[in-house]
Amino acid sequence: MADAPGRPPRGRPSAAEEGMVGMATAVGRLHASTVGREAEHRRRLSTFDGDVTTGQGYAYGMEAWDEIEQACAATGLPSGEAARDEVARLLRRVAHPGPGAALTHMDLNPTNVLLTPKGARLVDFEGSRFGHPGIDVCFLHYPFPHRSSPWGILPRGVVASADAAYLTALSEGGGDRSLEHHDEVLADGAAIVLIGRLRRLRLIARPDQTPHDSRRRRGQTVDQIRSFLRMAERADGLTALQGWTDDLADAMSSRWSDATHPSAPLFPAFAARR
Known part of the structure; x- marks a missing residue:
């Protein structure tokens, strides 16, 4: 998370937690203020150039699951066939979230948040779209940054504080309709993001990686599965996907050995806590 110009750098764990809570609050306000306004969003987009395209990330169909099943067969990892029908229903739900759709950032990570005297501000909306809010919210729980280094996990207390801040901002912003099914929304979004990660199984399994890349890819995948399971157990549904991903992480x-040893690092900003 970057400080706005003129502010001193933030390196203390307490300041890092403040940044996570600020990011969660900003996301909650974004979702609360845009839920149910998709038609307005489309009208605004239409005023731009005709070839404007947004929100391609995490927009996929069963071809993604086919790729995962094929990778499991090729690498000898547990088959996800038993979860196939459940995943098909999941993909339909997320592709058509109905009245719960909101403007989603789609690329939440510390480098896309500015901390200002007036609170956290989200930047880089290039890949944003009107869609399933769970895809944003799950990044308050997952190891991050999602695609870069250094990666690390978040202290459980920080995750709980961020989740609570998101719900508070959602409620105060009038997003009560989204609160009723928050656990299911979170689990669905987390599952979609995890499927995106698991499309890399062939790469993760390659024996010719450097030790650094091997540890990072395998460790982050196992940690992400464990994070997904913690989110999913709060919700109803996705039982087949939970069972398979649990087996996959164990396998x-x-x-x-480098998938779990050494243990996952804390994200550097929180390292002083350990």
Whole structure:
């Protein structure tokens, strides 16, 4: 999370937690202020150039699951066939979230948040779209940054504070309709993001990686599965996907010692806590 110009750098764990809570609050306000306004959003987009395209991330169909099943067969990892029908229903739900759709950022990470005297501000909306809010919210729980280094996990207390701040901002912003099914929304979004990660299984399994890349890819995948399971157990549904991903994490941990050893690092801004 970057400080706005003129502010001193923030390196203390307490300041890092403040930044996470600020990001969660900003996301909650974004969702609350845009839920149910998709038609207005489309009208605004239409005033731009005709070839404007947004929100391609995490927009996929069963071809993604086919790719994962094929990778599991090729690498000898547990088959996800038993979760196939459940995943098909999940993909339909997320592609058509109905009245719960909101403007989603789609790329939440510390580098896309500015901390200002008036609170956290989200930047870089290039990939944003009107869609399923759970895809944003799950990044308050997942190891991050999602695609870059250094990666790390968040202290559980920080995750809880961020989740509570999101819900508070959602409620105060008039997003009560989204609160009723928050746990299911969170689990669905987390599942979609995890499927995106698991499309890399062939790469993760390659024996010719550097030790650094191997540890990072395998460790982050196992940690992300464990994070997904914590989110999913709060909700109803996705039982088949939970069972398979739990088996997958166990299989990865048994096959590759670097998937769990050494243990996952805290994200650097929180390292002083350990």
